[in-house]
Amino acid sequence: MQNRTNMTVHANEFMESHAKIPEIKFIKLFINGEFVDALSGKRFESIDPRTEEVIANIAEGDKEDIDLAVKAAREAFDLGPWPRLPGRERRRIMLKFADLIDENLEELAALDTIDAGKLYNMNKILDIPGAAETIRYFAGAADKIHGETLKMSRELQAYTLSEPVGVVGHIIPWNFPSTMFAMKVGPSLAAGCTVVVKPAEQTPLSALFYAHLAKRAGIPNGVLNVVTGYGHTAGAAITSHMDIDMVSFTGSTEVGRLVMQAAASSNLKPVSLELGGKSPFIVFDDVDVDKVADLALQGILFNKGEICVAGSRVFVQQGIYDKFIIKLAEKAKTWVVGDPFHPNVRQGPQVDKKQYEKILSYIDIGKKEGATLLYGGKPYDRKGYYIEPTIFVNVTDDMTIAKEEIFGPVMSVLKFKSVEEVIKRANGTKYGLAAGIMTDNLNTANTVSRSIRAGVVWINCYFAFDNDLPYGGYKMSGFGRDCGLESLHKYLQVKSVATPIYNSPWL
Ligand code: NAI
Ligand code: MG
Secondary structure, eight states: OOOOOOOOOOOOOOOOOOOOOOOOOOOOOEEEEEEEEOTTTEEEEEEETTTTTTEEEOOOHHHHHHHHHHHHHHHHHSSSSSHHHHHOHHHHHHHHHHHHHHTTHHHHHHOOOHOOOOOHHHHIIIHHHHHHHHHHHTHHHOOOOOOOEESSSEEEEEEEEEEEOOOEEEEEOSHHHHHHHHHHHHHHHHOOOOEEEETTTTOOHHHHHHHHHHHHOOOTTTTTOOBOOOOOIIIHHHHTTOOOEEEEESSSHHHHHHHHHHHHHTTOOOEEEOOOOOOOEEOOTTOHHHHHHHHHHHHHHGGGOOOOOOOOOOEEEGGGGGHHHHHHHHHHHOOOOOOTTTTTOOOOSSHHHHHHHHHHHHHHHHHHHHHHEEEOOOOSSSOOOOHHOOEEEOOOOOOOHHHHHHSSSSSEEEOOOOHHHHHEEEEESOSSEEEEEEESOOOHHHHHHHHHHOOOESSSOOOOOTTOOBOOGGGEEEEBBHHHHHHHHHHHEEEEEESSSSSOOOO
């Protein structure tokens, strides 16, 4: 796939690659087990963020296509085998699906690279095998879904049944197209639901490939449908649909609010929202500065900062502040930006023009509001949406770059004195997705981790994800959890069944 070169890496030199673009096989909507054109016949362009060129014209689904997908999913749920199969059968088919993902690892990895500008090597070791593992994790749960026997206060026998919620609409973002697909589809299929997936318009390619693999694995027609298209059309049609029983959404807080409103004004479907973040990464005086500076940098530059749990507010205790920011700058210089197919590259292009411009405008605001630009801050003067790793220091809590989600390779460093102070400041945000705490002091770690209002707290690590680790937000970062058995349960509902123990005719 790649052309390996023996170039020496210099600070922020741009790394080229001459990788071959994979053939794009699936460009149509996947409804009821078939690839079909949009009813309108419309297509939209999928752009390669490395080159700004069109890589494919994808079927543009809209409301009427969503209607067809929902009809197929509804029938598959109400009448089809999937929810009625013994769990072990769903498990068997899902395990086959996971194996097929592994078998197509390189092609899937390349699709996410050309669609999202994600690192090819990272997709190969993390995103794609991770998606297969997520499907396996939930496959393993498919035959362990059960209710409880209840202890009644009268002569009644009662139990609960754990039943699938029905047809689920999944609206997913572009930053982790494969991970998100598996995190949403895995537990809902294991629960016995049928699904309509709308991938982000920036990254439709891998979802369509997954649909094809799902069919090959034996997932029955209508159970998994993928409708590509835009958010305000196809996405909105999902959220307001009267025949969709639940929506699981990951994306911006702004659209999360629309999703909830649409659910409220249609059939009151439950929603699960995983939204933005402005996560604190807190560094106490007692840490190994070299190691933690590395981790802090990863915390914001990984996936070019397009990750909702990015450690975008780095709070550094005053005793090590000066030393720490010197280390950050030194390390940022070794961070290689370039074509995401190149094996030495650590940061590819931002996903699209809109995101690229949004990030650059935040960098501008940071400078104007008086933060000190320690490193980077410029776009690369070339085709593609490449931006330098950027570090602002002497940032204060009131600055826009300390408050709003940038979703790019832009770190804000803030200085603090005491534990009490940093807890208050770390919590001083509308978001509550993640937090990092770096210290060897157990008391400090315990105190801070219990005081931070965030859905996931990492102590002396960051991005420590696991299929068994529930993941989601507090406050305006949303509610509902992906991963863990928690996420299986959100696609299940409880039915209580009661009957007299003796055949007595009383209520
Ligand atoms: P977005 O929230 O617009 O897009 C996410 C998904 O929602 C896409 O599939 C999109 O088509 C769909 N969508 C958009 N409008 C919709 C509507 N009215 N009804 C139903 N679905 C709709 O996010 P966007 O514009 O791509 O990115 C904007 C910002 O959102 C980013 O800069 C970042 O701050 C944040 N974001 C957060 C993510 C996370 O992982 N929590 C992922 C993506 C974006
Ligand atoms: Mg794209």
